[in-house]
Each structure stands twice: as C-alpha cells, then as structure tokens.
Amino acid sequence: MTRPNIVFIMSDDHAAHAMSCYGSRINKTPNLDRIANEGMRYDNCFCTNAICAPSRATILTGLYNHLNGVQTLADKFDGSQPTVSKLLQQDGYQTAIIGKWHLGHGGSSDPTGFDYWSVLPGQGDYNNPTFIEMGTEKQYEGYVTDIITDHSIDWISKRDKDRPFFLMCHHKAPHRPWIPDAKHAHLYEDEVIPEPPTFDDDYSNRAAAAEAAIMRIDRDLKHRDLKADPPEGKTSRELKSWKYQRYIKDYLRCVASIDDNVGRLLDTLDAEGIADDTIVIYTSDQGFFLGDHGWFDKRFMYEESLRMPFIVRYPREIAPGSVQDAMALNVDFAPTFLDYAGLSVPEWMQGLSLRPLMKGELPEGWRTSMYYRYWMHLTEHGVYAHYGLRTHDYKLIYYYAEALGATGAIDDPKPPEWELFDLRRDSAEMRNVYSDPAYADTVRQLTDELHRLQLEVKDTPYVEAAR
Template sequence: MRPNIIFIMADDHASRAISAYGAGINHTPNLDRIAEGGLRHDATYVTNSICTPSRAAILTGTHNHVNQVTTLVTHLDNRFPTVAGLLRSSGYRTAIYGKWHLGEGPAHEPKGFDDWAVVPGQGDYWDPAFIFPDGKRRVPGYATDIITDMSIDFIEKNQDRPFFLMCHHKAPHRSFEPHPRHAHLWADEDVPLPETFNDDYSNRAAAAAAAKMRVRSDLTWEDIALVQPIGPEAVAGELVVDFLKMRKVPDLAPGDTISVICAETGERFTFDDPQAFAEFKYQRFMKRYLRTVQSIDDGVGRMLDKLDELGLTENTLIIYTSDQGFFLGEHGWFDKRYMYEESLQMPFLVRYPAAIPAGTTSRDICCNVDFAPTFLDYAGVKVPSFMQGTSLRPMLEGKTPEDWDQLAYHRYWMHNDAFHGAWAHYGVRGPRYKLIYWYNKPLGQIGAHPNDAQPEWELFDCDTDPFELTNLAHDPAHAGVFAQMLALMDAKMAEIGDVAEHVSADVLAGLKLPEPA
C-alpha cells in the first residue's frame, strides 16, 4: 500500500531550537515524537540558504541554476514540473497550505495541487490574508493554527486514498509574533548565550565581519518588541509599516547611555554597558523566537493525534524540516544566508513506522534537492531524469550504500544586499571538511567590480573546529586537504552543471601540493 506523505516545513527553524537535537534551550515534545518514532537526521543541508530558492529546490528536485530561482525575487515558473504534479498524476490527492513565497499570479501560483491556500509574500501572523484558487481573502486567527487547521481538514477529507500534503508554516520568520498562550514561557529564565556570541571574526574571510546580521547592531526595534515612544501603529484597522519599528537598534558605545521602552508593558530599561545591552537584546529576540516556535510544536501534536485517531499513523511518511537553518546568536548573528553550519543545516525529522526504525539517527549527508526523489520513491513513482537529487530511502531505513555521495553543495547568489550584507559564495560540505569560495560578485556580473571585495577561500575542519573559527585555507599543513576538497567541488559543479568562478583543481594540480597527513 502506498504511504500518505506529510511534509511539514517551518521558516527559519534552527535545529538547535528542537529539543530532539539536544541543545537544551527549549522543549518541543511533539516534534520529538517524530524523532522518537523514526529518525533524527544530523547532516541535512540546504543548497541555497534563503527562503525562495530552497522551496524551489524542494519542489523540483533541482539546484537553483537549473530551476532559475536563485534569489528572493526570481520566482518559480509554474510550468516547471514539480513533485506535487508527478504525485497527483500517479493518483495521489495533493495540497499545500501556508507559505509559498515562489511568486504570485497565473505564472507562479501553485500547480499540481488539488487544493491550496497560500499566504502572499511572508504573510501575517494575525488574521492573515490567503490566496485561494478563487481569490484572496483574510482568515481570522493565528497563522500557525490556521495552517494546521487547513492541513487537518485535508487529512480528514482524504483518508480513503493516498495523499501528499505540504504544510508550510510562516513561523518562526521574523519579526516574531508568538501566540499569547505562550507568553509565560521563559518569563523567569534566560536563554543560554552561545559560546561564539562575542566572535571577533578574526582568521576568517572578510565576509564574516561584513555581515549586517549582528544582534548587537542590526536587530530592529520590532524584533525585540521595543519602540521609542512615538510613531503610528495602525490606520483604519489595517497594519501599516512603522519605520521607527524597522530601524535598527544601535550598538551602545562605551561611555554612552540608552533608555528604551517596552511596547508590551511600558517598562523603561536603561543601559550604560555595551555587553549588557547586547545580551538584553539577545534575550528579547530569542524568547520571542522560541515562543513563536512553540505554536508549531502544538500544531504538529494535533496532526500526529489526528493520524492516530484515524488509524493512519502506520502508513504515513511524515517529515519535519525548515527551509534552511538560522543563526540564534552564534557568531553574534541572527538570520541565515551563509554556508556556516548553523545556517546550512536544516532540521530533518522523519517517521514512517512501516519501514523506518524508531529512535534512529544518521549523519549520512543529504540535501533538500533529495526530498522530491524520496517522496516519489516511497510513492512508487519513477524519479524523472531532470531531478538532480537522490532518494533518501536507503539511508532513512538504515541501509545507506557504501558509495553514498557524502558531499553537500551550497551556493548563495544575493551578493551584498542592503539589509544583510551577505556576500556571494559557494562551496561543499563533506563528512569532516568544508570548503567555501567567496567570489563576491553580483549575479551575472562579468569580471571584477571596484566596489567588491577580493575573492577568498575558507577551509574548516568541522570535527576539530565545530564552531568554524579557524580558516585553514592558507595553512601549509592542510594544502593537500584543500586540493582534495577543491577537486570534489569541481566534480560536483560539473555533475550538476553549475558554472564556477574559481580556478579549477586541474590547474592547481600542477603545483604538486602535499598529501594530507
């Protein structure tokens, strides 16, 4: 019997914010139910650490230079075949509810789905607008609960035949708006500060210091629920952009003092110590984030309970993931975009009692382009030749073949955007080492540009340096490792058809670099 397939994806949910991953900063009992009943995967990597390209890779099973969705403003042409359309053609009932973020209008709206309701753009947390096949309208309530309700309704109506459901939460995308039922969480305790919170970015490529994603200086007043006591909040019942809220909260210079007011309580806080102010912002940011995550866990619990109630648990493949990772103060950052581990790694929890052993883990490398072939494999549908991913079924069932491709490829194209300052790069992540090439040019630019930084390499030993603090690219003792990783990257780029910006390993081979010790 072909399994039902439920794919639940959050937005910006870091693995560290799922208790099954063992970081100890929050408790997500329902997400843990998936891991306990199946597999927790520890090496799932995104091919492009930003929302829109990741979603395109998941739907099409292709890298972004193939599906042409490389940035937030390059949308998916819905004539491109997707896993949803292939499953629907094979007899599955298909649906998607929640965040789409692949464009609007006839050329970009969801195709291949029997039913769909998606939020425009990022969507709103409260009383969100949804685009339905017959038009747009607002739905009262809290977005995470609404998306869960729609998903459960679809399950109930389609329990008599195989179904493929994509439940795409808006949460916990910033600016975070937790449900009031979780306001009590972390009220009397602080979130542990990451070891690298005060990173000085020494011995790294220039891109690390250039990023405008610092908790100290780049969060907005809205991110931490603090506003200066002026500025409009709403007009005629409709939310409007309050640019005071969107302004960045400045870092505090030594010797200066700052007073801020809490929008929720009216309480005033005064700081004269830069570190204390930075940590205050971190706590405000993290507690709102974790409270927002908690509603997702609630919704997952309701869906799991419904599967139990309907007798569908045994024959349902259920996956929980996020569209990429997210920095939770590591290296002093928030957001994503970079190929560093916290941004690159996606959570990936999978349960299918009929075939996947309960309580298992894996570190065999996989990527989000592998999701679509996996769904098709379990559904008994031939994986089309245009898909570049590989079915994860052997790995999920504890039968990883010896020739498994233990290499992940990542490319970020949005060079030096105004809000985050992230630089263009690509690279590969193997079981131990990671190689990154910061080519530092806007998409489509030919040749150097006077305002761009020079290209740089980074090489990290992720076993001995898990926080990626020491760049080994110029270390003579690791020259052989560098050459090997470069050769692997060249081969991967040739395999998937991406165009390199660097000198190939074939050219460097003439340098007779030493073998690794």
C-alpha cells in the same frame, strides 16, 4: 500494501539547535521529539542555498537553483516546469499545499500540481492573516500557525479515503519578526536563555565576509524585532545580552506554537486511523543563527545556517529512535517522495532517494560531500555571494563576491577570498586554515572535489563565468 500518505511539515527559519531532539540547550519540543523518537533523526541534512524561496524551489523540483530558476528571493518560480506535486497528482495522489509559498503569485507562479492550495501572500502575517485560496483572497481571524494547522486538518478529514494523499503544511513561523501567540506570549519570561559559545565572535581569522555581514544581535536588530526600547544605563555588552533575550524568547515562543500544532496534526492521523500508513516529515527551509557568531538570520554556508532539521516517521519502514549520519540534501526530498509513492525518479532530478537511509541501509557510493551556492550578493544582510563544499571533516568556502547578474543582487564586487575549516578540530568554524601550509594538500584535494561537484550539478565556476 497501499501506497503511503505523505505529510510534509516545513517551518521557516527553524534551526535544528532549537529542537530538543537535536540536544537543544535552549528549549523543549515534545511533539517534534515524538516524530524523532518514533522514527528517524537526520544529523547531516543540509540545504544547497540557505534562503527561503530557493530552498522551496529545490524541494519542489529536485533541482539545484541554477536549473530550477530560483537563485534569489527576487526570482519568481516558473510553475510550468515539472514538480513532485505534479508527478504525484498525475499518478493518483490527492495533493495540497497550505501555508507559506513564497515563490511569487499570479500566472505561472501560483502553485501548480495541487488539487487544493491556500497560501500566504509573500511572507504573510502572524495575526489575522490573509490567504490566497485557489486564486481568491480570504482573511481569517486568529494566529497563523493555528490557522495553517486547522486548514490542514480540515483537508485531511475531507479527503477521499480511497486514495493516498500528499500534503505540504508550510508554517510561516518562526520567521522574523517573531511574533508569538497569546498562549505562549509569556513563555520563558522568568528564565535566562543561555547564550551560545560563539556569541562574542569578533570575526578574526575569517574572510572579510563574516565581519561585513549585517545581522548582528548587538547592532542590527530593529525596534520591530525587539518590540521595546533598549533600557538606559547598560554597557554595550549588557545591551547585547538584553537584545538577545528579547530576540530568542520570541523566537522560541513561535517555535512552541509550531510544536503544539505538530502535535495536533499527529493526533489527527491517529484519530483517522492512518498513522501507520503515513510518512510524516518535519523540516525547515534552512537553518538559522540563534546568536551563534553574534548573529541572527542565515545565508552563510556556516553550519548553523547550512544545517536543516530533518526528522521522519513511517512505522511500516523506519525503526523508532533511529539516527542517520549520512548526508542528505533538500534536493533529495522530491526523489524520496516519488520513491515511496512507487514512482521512478526522473533522470533530470538531481537528488537521490533517501529511502535506503530510512531503512538503515547505506548504498555503496553514497555522497560524502555536498555543494552549496548563495547568489544574493550584498542584498539585505550584506552577505557576500559564495559557493563551497562540505565533507564530513572539512568545509571549503569561496567568496567570489560578485552579483554576476543574479536577480536582486547588488553589483558591488568585493575581493574574492577562501575559507577552510577543519570540522574535526574546529566544529564552531572560528579559525580559517586555508593559508596554513599544513593544509596545502587538503586544499588541493577539496578544490578538485569542489570542481567535480560543480560539473556534476551543472553549475559554472566563478572564474569561467567572470572571464
């Protein structure tokens, strides 16, 4: 059998709970659902650092951020290090990346390991965006999601049909400031989008970090986000609802454009006659708060931010309509690509190939816990630096709350705090039970497991780093 093509589609800040295949209460995504219905939906896929550039670096390298060198948005990616694109390219795959890069530009920070690359500088623009194509700036008329898809389709159509290909199609949307295209500008105009159950969270029973975060719907959205002045004569609670509707509708309009364009890409694979021989993955670089806990943005280890959508179609190996509950991480993506390409996974990669899970198998000893770390202490949205552990039943978070020299982090230490959530009884993470005597044994066990995982991934616990 020929080696499969790999089409990796990644959006920016698209939460799983804004996809109907994940049971969304607020929108429909028929083309994304097509991938899930014809393939597999992962219900426990998590990022190891819920911020754009670090997640992208992890996906490329199969390494945690303290080893790939991109811990924060201010760190530039060192393209001289090994990446999955280089390994695939060296073994005969045609490789391309089109769309958002967000790992720095110039010198070794430009994309490497790609036969073709055309990427947005920084965040890029929604309308009439400039791309850097193989080192040369070019501006295109139109909407960014359409243009990224146009270029991806064009590259597929011009490929060498005798060799497999690896395409990373990276959408800017639905990143802030959530500017929709003309086609979807009035979508949801006459509807009221349901508010999430935790919309009026008062941040009691939590560490101080929750209340300190600067990402509240009622207080921290800017005029560029809302695109209108707040109406007069409304109560503060009514204004909060008004701001939520402004925010979430534009967000979902951006998602609708992504969904349409994913459909175009799937149709292209059908027209080229290669759908059966192509692995199609859709994901996002992390999750996002859609009014959950009264927030927008991400960064926290809380569930809406930590969880990544991850749906995969490969007719030759994945049963349609299958669902996987085992834990998958973004550090696993690179090993998975290599495994499907028939290449050995290098020992230095820290992730695991998801291929057995794709086939519905659960390897003996598969992980039942995962490690997370956010380094950007207080930067932009005031989130405290923290690390933690998630199992299927619990989440343990330690806000060590110091910059510790991380690039771009703010050197303003806060008192350290712990949080423990019993996900079986409190899936919304509203009650910190860390100090509850009934959980004393659980705290000891989870703390030991946290330290074991830190040792396994070669990260340094806060106490050792700071003393």
